[in-house]
Structures are given as C-alpha cells and as structure tokens.
Amino acid sequence: MQDILTLAQDPAAWIALVTLIVMEVVLGIDNLIFISILTNKLPVDQREKARRIGIGLALIMRLGLLGTVAWIVQLTNPLFEAFGHGFSWKDIILIAGGLFLVWKATKEIHHNVDPEDHKEDMVGGKVATSFAAAIGQILLLDLVFSVDSIITAVGMTPHVPIMVVAVIVAVTVMLVAATPLANFIEKNPTIVMLALAFLLMIGTTLIAEGMGFHVPKGYVYAAMAFSALVEVLNMLSRNARRKKNATAKPH
16 A cells, blocks of 8 residues: 555656556557457347457456566566577467467458358357357457557556556556447448458567567557548548539439
8 A cells, every 4th residue: 555655656657657558558459459340240239248348358367467477577588499589478479369360350351352251250150159259259369468468568667556557547448449449340341441451460560579570569550540541531532422422413
C-alpha cells in the first residue's frame, strides 16, 4: 500500500503510466481486429458474448502473466541457436502466433475472393463447434499478444502496479471499442479485406521479430494508418457518387 501511495505522488510514475497505457492500447489494436473479424463469422446472437469472453480472457491472461513477471522476463533467454540467432521462448511464441495469423488471414482472404469455396470457413462447421473454435482461436492469439504486451511493459517500467493499471485501462478500451469496430467492419466489405491485410502484415511482423529481425512498430502502424486513411477517402468518394446518382435520377 505504501509503495502505491509513493508511486501516486511521483510525477515520473504518472508519465510512465500514461505512456504505457497508450502503448498497450496501440498494441491491443492487433488483437481487436482479429477478434472483430473472427466473431463476425458467428451467428449474430453469439457475437457479443464471444467478444466479451475473448477480451475478458485477454485481461485475465495479462494480469496472470503480470503475477509471474520474473518468469516472463526469463522467456527472453536463448534456448538454442540457429542461423546465427539465439531463439528464446518469446521468439518461438511470436513465430507460432505469426504463422497462425498469416494462415488464418490467407484462408479468409481466399474465402472472400472466392465466395463459392465453402469447404474451409474461418471458424468451421456447426454453430456450437464454431463458437468453441472461435474462443479457442481468440485464446491462442490472446496468449501471443499478451506475452508481447507484458514484455513491452516490463521494458518500460519496473513497477507492477503501473503495469496492472495500464493493462486494465487498455483492455477496457478494447471492450468498449470491440462492438463498434466489428459492426463497422461488417457493414463495409472493403474494410474486411483491409483488416485481413493488416492481420497478414502483423503476422509477418511477428515472424520477423521471432527470427531476430527487429521491425519498428512505428513503421507498421504508420502503414496501417495510411492505408486506413486511403480507404476512408475511397468510402467518402463512393458515398458522394451514390448521392450524386440519386439526385440525378428523374422523378
């Protein structure tokens, strides 16, 4: 309790908290895009529940990992060396998660490009199985993003209370933004393809990070922001043409 009161009176701690919250929210965008696309494949009455469960599991997992910070830090210790790079558990987790994201994004892009191919949907067959599969896949990506998130947090501040507050705030933002984002993606088919391209890029970035090639996150998010801006301009252009065509029709 004394440590928390001391931190509350330290301006540097507040700066670290705000910085970490912003970082955690930005890192959470990747997870949120995946959850939004995946839950949109479920029946309408199950989507909200799946999002809450998925994001709730992300919160539980990250808080649980914070309780084992000393162990989490050890995940960066090399286990073996190959191709001149020492691979740690963190690297293995990032590579596995990246491969999973690339595979899922590629399959879903193929499904969108070739709508006649219904053999392999993103979440599979029956409704009950689909819901369980969706939660399982969300849990898998939660683990990947949670490990990356917590290691980033450990690198920014040594104070666990600051990390806990930042994680809770970031996950709360995810919970609030999940449904509006999912609805927006569903109503705009071109946004779906853009979001899948984002997941493909994020997966590739995770694989590169795991292989020892550092990719500055600023470049990745700048590319995503630029692509999103271009798509917004395309949407405004389409809406303007629709309105023009509607007013040009004879009554």
